[in-house]
Amino acid sequence: MRSFDFAPLYRSTVGFDRLFDMLDNSVRSDWPPYNIEKIGENDYRITMAIAGYSPEEVELTQHGPELIVTGQKKPEQGDRQVLHQGLAIGNFRQVFKLADHVKVASATLENGLLSVDLAREIPEELKPRRIAVGSAEPDGPTDDAGKKKQISQDAEPQRKAA
Numbered sequence: 001m002r003s004f005d006f007a008p009l010y011r012s013t014v015g016f017d018r019l020f021d022m023l024d025n026s027v028r029s030d031w032p033p034y035n036i037e038k039i040g041e042n043d044y045r046i047t048m049a050i051a052g053y054s055p056e057e058v059e060l061t062q063h064g065p066e067l068i069v070t071g072q073k074k075p076e077q078g079d080r081q082v083l084h085q086g087l088a089i090g091n092f093r094q095v096f097k098l099a100d101h102v103k104v105a106s107a108t109l110e111n112g113l114l115s116v117d118l119a120r121e122i123p124e125e126l127k128p129r130r131i132a133v134g135s136a137e138p139d140g141p142t143d144d145a146g147k148k149k150q151i152s153q154d155a156e157p158q159r160k161a162a
Contacts, residue, residue, distance in 0.1 A: 031088050032071070036096075042120035043105075046096060051112030052089045058114060062104050067096040067116070101126075 034048040046067075050058065053071050061068045071092045098118070105117040 032092055032094070034094070042122075044102070044118040044120075046116040046118065048094070048114040048116075049112060050092075050109070050114050052087065053109070053112075053114075055109050058109060060104065060107050060116065062098070065098050065100070067098055067104065067118075069094045069096070069114070069116070 032048050032050050034046055037045045037047070039045050048069065050071055053073065057072055057074060059070045059072070061070070069092075073089055073091055099120065101122050102118050102120050105119045107114065107116045109115075
């Protein structure tokens with residue numbers, strides 16, 4: 001696991017402490033392994049390999065822009081002596097940062113794979129909308145009383161008789 005020292009940057013910058021905290025906390029563990037897929041225009045899926053966990057031992061929590069996946073393995077009852085521990089079965093906590101308006105649509109645990117479906121749901125008031133453009137001028141010429149004047153559609157002007 002790599003770790004970066006941001007101390008020199010703290011000394012020469014002002015107001016970026018939240019950014020450095022996010023970088024410090026963005027280090028992910030290697031276990032459990034996971035994939036992040038884009039399956040549609042606004043649909044995503046996180047798939048985690050958590051073999052050996054039951055649905056009761058896995059907890060998903062969305063708190064604002066964070067999705068927290070926690071696994072708490074229950075201690076086994078019985079008199080078993082493990083001669084070789086090759087399976088990585090232990091407690092885990094994985095945090096995913098979600099973009100604005102991304103919500104968890106569903107979660108399933110099947111064949112040791114936890115699938116979390118996510119959907120971006122943009123509220124109607126934030127979606128682009130078309131605005132009609134109107135005219136600031138009145139619909140036509142008016143007389144002194146504010147009534148519309150009739151405009152003659154004749155091609156030749158009328159002549160006065162002499």
